[in-house]
Amino acid sequence: MNSSFPSLPSFPSFQSARLAPWAAGTLLALALTLPASALAQSSSRPQVGLQCVSHGSGPMLECVVDLRRRDGSAVEGAQVMLGALMPSMPMAHTIKPMKAAPTGKPGEYRATLELEMLGVWSVEVDISGPLRDKVARNLLVHECPGSERCAATPAKAGDDVHMGRHRPGAHGGHKH
Amino acid sequence: MSASWVHAVGLASDMAIMSLLALSAYLLLLVGRVSFGQQAFFGLGAYASGVMSALFAWPLAAALALGVVVGALCSWALALPTMRLSGLHYAVATLAFGEMARIALSALHWQRPTEDGPVGPAGIEGFRDIRWLLENDVSAEAYLLLTLGLLAAVLGLLMAAERTRLGTAWRMTGQDDVLTAAQGVSVARMRLLVAALAGGLAALGGGLYAHRTTYIEPALFDPMLGVHAVGYALLGGLGTALGPFLGVVIDLGLLDAARLFPGWRMVIFGGLVALFLRWRPRGLLDEVLVHRLGQWLRRQPPAQPPNPPTAP
DSSP states (O other): OOTTOOOOOOOOOTTHHHHHHHHHHHHHHHHHHSOOOOOOOOOOOOEEEEEEEEETTTTEEEEEEEEEOTTSOBOOSOEEEEEEEOTTSTTSSOEEEEEEEEOSSTTEEEEEEEOSSSEEEEEEEEEESSSOEEEEEEEEEOOOOTTOOEEOEEOOTTSOTTTOOOOTTOOOOEEO | OOHHHHHHHHHHHHHHHHHHHHHHHHHHHHTTOOOSOHHHHHHHHHHHHHHHHHHSOOOHHHHHHHHHHHHHHHHHHHHTTTTTOOHHHHHHHHHHHHHHHHHHHHTOBOOBOOTTSOBSOBGGGOBOOOOHHHHTTOOHHHHHHHHHHHHHHHHHHHHHHHTSHHHHHHHHHHHOHHHHHHTTOOHHHHHHHHHHHHHHHHHHHHHHHHHHHSOBOGGGGSHHHHHHHHHHHHHHOSSSTHHHHHHHIIIIIIIIITOSSTTTHHHHHHHHHHHHHHHOTTOTTOHHHHHHHHHHHHOOOOOOOOOOOOOO
16 A cells, blocks of 8 residues: 555444454464364265155155165164255255154155245255265255145256246156 | 254354355445455355365365465456446446356366265266265364354454554545545555455355355356345445344344245345335445444543542
8 A cells, every 4th residue: 555545534343453363363273173184084974865745835845865874774863854955045045954753664764844935945964873974955846736745856957946847757856 | 953953053154154255245345346246256165165175185274275265366367357347337247257157167077986976066966075074073063163263253354454544445445436546545456455355255155155065056156146245235234344244144044044024035135125225325334333333332431530538
């Protein structure tokens, strides 16, 4: 800045100058306390199957999660949390996550999300317990007339983001 | 762990991350620039830091730092050719850049095979498995603390900067660049510096977002994100760096999370922004209110009268 710049009254900001060293210290401390990333670990990730159907107004999205280890055995006793967000507006339209309850079948968990509108939703599956993982699936939630239950299909490029118009011939969810 | 707790932690993380993006729009508004392209730097930061941690196993701090550098450099590079644009032309130029960046990310394929399948950006299908937090067993609560700490640091630094000549020069540039230049301040240098800072801030938010959700895709970084960032700054106020944070709290905290007006949130948010632009164009915490609050906070308590001598 040019040295001829005159001394002007600065805008007050609540003694903020005193905050600066504390703020910088907080930043540094937090960055240092997180551990260094491990190199690619040997995989213990579960295979996550996700099948969802929509129904009712809202609409409601009922999802069944199937958790399997690599050897095909069911993952029992896991805590599974389902959430959803709209990719077209991240950090808004965030749906309250729901804890999925075991259905009785080995490795299978079920939860129902109350969405705000039709369209493409990214359904997040957060797994903790015996295994920890987090996966997200983009699903197109269709308009479902009356009391029908419609399968939420994997979203593809070009799907209407908000309207969730049904694509003929689209069926079911998909596996990881 | 209850669903409500998970929701609260997620919401607080989102608010902190969105605040960083809103602060980047705020910085540009201070120097008289309305940018609808900050989502591009958010996305570039998300991809850059995600690539470094997921493909090259960089520590989180280093990956975030690289994202900030990428965002700052790209924003600075955009500011160079758009230096002479003003008002609507600048806004449209930033919007166009935002879309160019989103389309470029849609064409980015850079994957590396792993035991669990390929990892890395896969064009329009997005970039999955940014698993640094999972692999290092960092809980959502710890990550929230980190995010809040970074936001507090940024807020503190910006509020401190605003008390200096530099901060005054930013506001002067935004008010009248000709008069500012007549005072001997390099308007171009101010705008380049602020553009770089704003890009870096948006990229920091993007990096934090990518690691929080483990999944990003180009569709996330569409113009609505940038429009919201500007809206938060305008709603919360341009008088202090706390303004954009307040805007985020009003929208995400009150309108969205509390579900006060289900289905009408976007209408109410848009209406609020429109009303503020008409009746309070510098936002809730505008310069006048901040000045008054500052005077009130600095006010010294009246001197106590000396105790009257007591009779023996």
